[in-house]
Amino acid sequence: MNPQPDFALRMRAIHKRFPGVQALSGASFDLRPGEIHALVGENGAGKSTLIKILSGVLSADSGSIELLGQPVTFGSPAEARRAGISTIFQEFTLIPSLSVTANLFLGREQTRGILIDIAEERRNAMVILDRLGVSIDVDAPTSQLAVAVQQMVEIGRALAGQSRILVMDEPTAALSPQEVQRLFSILRELAAQGVGTLFISHRLDEVISVADRITVIRDGITVDSRATREYDRRTLIQQMVGRPIEQEYPKTQTTFGEISLEVVNLTAGNVRDVSFSAREGEIVGLAGLMGSGRTEVVRLIFGADSAESGVITLAGRRVKIKCPGDAVASGICLLTEDRKKEGLVLHASIRDNFALPSLAQWSRLGFINQVEENRRFETHVLKLNIRISSPDQHAEDLSGGNQQKLLVARWLEKDSSVIMFDEPTRGIDVGAKHEMYLLIGELAARGKTIIMVSSELLELLGICDRILVMRRGRLAGEITDVRHSSQEDVMAMAV
Amino acid sequence: MLGVLLLLCVLFSILTVTEQYPTGAEGARMLFDDVMSKTPPTTPIITITPATEADSAFSIALHERLTASGFRKSLIIAGDPQAVRNSLTQLADSVTGSTIIATTDAFAPIVTSIKQQIPSIGSAPVVTPPSYQWPTFLLPDNLRNVANQISVIAIIAIGMTMVIITAGIDLSVGSLVALCAVLVAWIIGRLGGQSASTSSMLVACITSMSMCALIGVFSGLMITRFRIPPFIATLAMMQVAAGLAYIISQGKPIYQIPESFVCLGRGTDPLLKIPVAVILMVILYVLAHILMTRTTLGRYIYAVGGNAEAARLSGVRVSKIILFVYAVSGLMAGLGGVVMASQLRSGAPTYGLTYELYVIAAVVVGGTSLSGGEGRIPGTLIGAFVIAVIQNGMNLTNVESYTQKVVLGLVILGAVLLDQLKQRRFRMLS
Numbered sequence: 001m002n003p004q005p006d007f008a009l010r011m012r013a014i015h016k017r018f019p020g021v022q023a024l025s026g027a028s029f030d031l032r033p034g035e036i037h038a039l040v041g042e043n044g045a046g047k048s049t050l051i052k053i054l055s056g057v058l059s060a061d062s063g064s065i066e067l068l069g070q071p072v073t074f075g076s077p078a079e080a081r082r083a084g085i086s087t088i089f090q091e092f093t094l095i096p097s098l099s100v101t102a103n104l105f106l107g108r109e110q111t112r113g114i115l116i117d118i119a120e121e122r123r124n125a126m127v128i129l130d131r132l133g134v135s136i137d138v139d140a141p142t143s144q145l146a147v148a149v150q151q152m153v154e155i156g157r158a159l160a161g162q163s164r165i166l167v168m169d170e171p172t173a174a175l176s177p178q179e180v181q182r183l184f185s186i187l188r189e190l191a192a193q194g195v196g197t198l199f200i201s202h203r204l205d206e207v208i209s210v211a212d213r214i215t216v217i218r219d220g221i222t223v224d225s226r227a228t229r230e231y232d233r234r235t236l237i238q239q240m241v242g243r244p245i246e247q248e249y250p251k252t253q254t255t256f257g258e259i260s261l262e263v264v265n266l267t268a269g270n271v272r273d274v275s276f277s278a279r280e281g282e283i284v285g286l287a288g289l290m291g292s293g294r295t296e297v298v299r300l301i302f303g304a305d306s307a308e309s310g311v312i313t314l315a316g317r318r319v320k321i322k323c324p325g326d327a328v329a330s331g332i333c334l335l336t337e338d339r340k341k342e343g344l345v346l347h348a349s350i351r352d353n354f355a356l357p358s359l360a361q362w363s364r365l366g367f368i369n370q371v372e373e374n375r376r377f378e379t380h381v382l383k384l385n386i387r388i389s390s391p392d393q394h395a396e397d398l399s400g401g402n403q404q405k406l407l408v409a410r411w412l413e414k415d416s417s418v419i420m421f422d423e424p425t426r427g428i429d430v431g432a433k434h435e436m437y438l439l440i441g442e443l444a445a446r447g448k449t450i451i452m453v454s455s456e457l458l459e460l461l462g463i464c465d466r467i468l469v470m471r472r473g474r475l476a477g478e479i480t481d482v483r484h485s486s487q488e489d490v491m492a493m494a495v
Numbered sequence: 496m497l498g499v500l501l502l503l504c505v506l507f508s509i510l511t512v513t514e515q516y517p518t519g520a521e522g523a524r525m526l527f528d529d530v531m532s533k534t535p536p537t538t539p540i541i542t543i544t545p546a547t548e549a550d551s552a553f554s555i556a557l558h559e560r561l562t563a564s565g566f567r568k569s570l571i572i573a574g575d576p577q578a579v580r581n582s583l584t585q586l587a588d589s590v591t592g593s594t595i596i597a598t599t600d601a602f603a604p605i606v607t608s609i610k611q612q613i614p615s616i617g618s619a620p621v622v623t624p625p626s627y628q629w630p631t632f633l634l635p636d637n638l639r640n641v642a643n644q645i646s647v648i649a650i651i652a653i654g655m656t657m658v659i660i661t662a663g664i665d666l667s668v669g670s671l672v673a674l675c676a677v678l679v680a681w682i683i684g685r686l687g688g689q690s691a692s693t694s695s696m697l698v699a700c701i702t703s704m705s706m707c708a709l710i711g712v713f714s715g716l717m718i719t720r721f722r723i724p725p726f727i728a729t730l731a732m733m734q735v736a737a738g739l740a741y742i743i744s745q746g747k748p749i750y751q752i753p754e755s756f757v758c759l760g761r762g763t764d765p766l767l768k769i770p771v772a773v774i775l776m777v778i779l780y781v782l783a784h785i786l787m788t789r790t791t792l793g794r795y796i797y798a799v800g801g802n803a804e805a806a807r808l809s810g811v812r813v814s815k816i817i818l819f820v821y822a823v824s825g826l827m828a829g830l831g832g833v834v835m836a837s838q839l840r841s842g843a844p845t846y847g848l849t850y851e852l853y854v855i856a857a858v859v860v861g862g863t864s865l866s867g868g869e870g871r872i873p874g875t876l877i878g879a880f881v882i883a884v885i886q887n888g889m890n891l892t893n894v895e896s897y898t899q900k901v902v903l904g905l906v907i908l909g910a911v912l913l914d915q916l917k918q919r920r921f922r923m924l925s
Contacts, residue, residue, distance in 0.1 A: 302808070323812070324807055324809070324810050325807075334808065341805070342805055343808070345797070345798050345801035346801065347801050348801050356805075356809040357811075366790040366791050
């Protein structure tokens, strides 16, 4: 049908070696003009390395990159950008205190003489934002914008630089379902204007619904690249992990015990009068749109933010929680959404990270029993199958999945009776997700009460016993018959 | 950083190699081994020195060695040239031509000229301890001096290291040194002045140091409770403490302190003659190192500096940790003030001026990151010694004091730069 496609971009036989690990060994990839192309693969497969090479952050050991048929090499991100390839990483590069306009034109200010032509920049900023369908104050500092809007500004920046190729690393990780829809409709519009998009995502349903083509990378090699309609979810997962996966959401049946956690009229900020209870061995999901207050609820229970009013009862006993320290002491723990900002001490060793809340358990008069500490650490590393090179390795050097497991190990050691997860599978790959589901099931089987916040409805429907749905800070409904409910049932309550 | 320190030591050792003229007991031993051990014990020996402490040590040590080896006729003359002349004249009749006159190198020319005016001993040889080539930098006295000079800054740097590991900074330490020194002197003045008892001196020290710790706690409260940046909170306390020091002392040094108070600052141990302040410093470093590496508190300090929010969400009571480090910083600055008051036997509001900058430099040169979460207590000690050795070395090689400042600044920059490069290479390898 299309024997000689006109490629906007071709990467051929890319090799990249880091000390001790061959990250890429012959990865290839091509992008047609105006195409939305998804790059999928497990963590460590080499997706990030490939896009870092494409964006000029890293340089390849061997292999070729062709842009519109011309061979190119990028020595720096600036060179790639000048060649028309704009990359938007998960950590945005906006300057929070500068205005939207200033950010849009940062590094290529429109000038008249030696002065910045502010009027011209504002006019152009409005044109660009209009093209993206966002209506925001171009003079507002970007720190005041929601994450999704900041992302739009990042895209706007690429457009301001006349980029023809947009590269996005996990663009939907921090977005709500509607925001994701909006992002993709904008990407489609840009595609119609000839802008090609390459994006990495772990959310396969998204990938399947939006991408024109999918390239699968495994162990540093491109294993498959086909039009999306030739895939279904199951075959895609098999291609990624290289073996068939029996069940995506393993669900263990447990018998529930006594009511362990009871929350009555929890109120603070936009969270109003939230009341619910959960039993031992029960997995309770908290669903809702972004900003509906689901994360706030678990943070309030944990004492991370202070509640205006509300009563929390644990195993029939009323507890006073003023700070996370109180919560941890009474047997509640929270795995936060943002591993890097709110979970790990990145520059500290993984052993220290593991031990942080439980130190006192193996200390006497404040002196740490390091032998005992190592013993417990080793036990959890083995049990959770955390891949580490040494206990003294920095936490930042672990992959996302292993970081998440490390945090789970931290709270397992603490042996809390109520374990709350906020987006436990965000940004981790299929294999690690599977392990996480098994682990959550095992904890429930051991009589722990699990509260789980997630924006992936399939995940909630797959592993929870009951789902609470939030809307605008209040509990809007409850799904008790999880097996016979669909995403639409949840969304109907959430919006 | 240890490498840099050793390099500096080697450099200054080479640069300061000079002719050394031994004095004191050491000089006596060398002179005896060199001359008297080959002399028959019947020879009369007259040891002539000025009447200072070091010179008396020389003559007494020599006399003791001589009598122990069977020399019957060993005499000591101590005093100024006039007194020496008188004594020698009186002795002139009883001494024979075979008499040996022993003295130190510095006093030898005077002794020679006096002796030539007295005919009966005009031909007697004048002997001095043998000189030898050795780096002045490596003389035990100089090394003790280096350690003693830096002890105050090194002690304060313990607290500063902890503060900086929590990603904070404490600018008030210099002023706290002054405040504590003045406060100690003032309280001792109230409790009897020159004739104050040991217990009242102890009360003065503990009260003043507690006061400094409290000021640290106050800074900590401003930082945790009201979220004032550490730089600003401690900058304010720096002014407050400096002002209080001037108010209490009315702008003048306070001298009414008993002689015994100097034992902390000027005393030494009887065996190796290591200054008391240096011993105190070493003990505190050992304790602080254990605290930071072996205790939960230490681990929490690193965690708070590495990621305060993650630490809080792990159940660490972050505010208490921050209060603790600022209290320790204040306490250590107070102790520094006490040591300084003891060294100088007075308390003046000008003490500790710009010390905060030297202390921060020591911490940073020692490898602690200003962005928090990383750093080691022994590194700080090395950092302090890098600064001490540079200053001492430049003094010994007669570098002008203005030039010294320039060099010191550049060396601090160079040391940190070296550390950065090393870390970058390490990152790339790992």
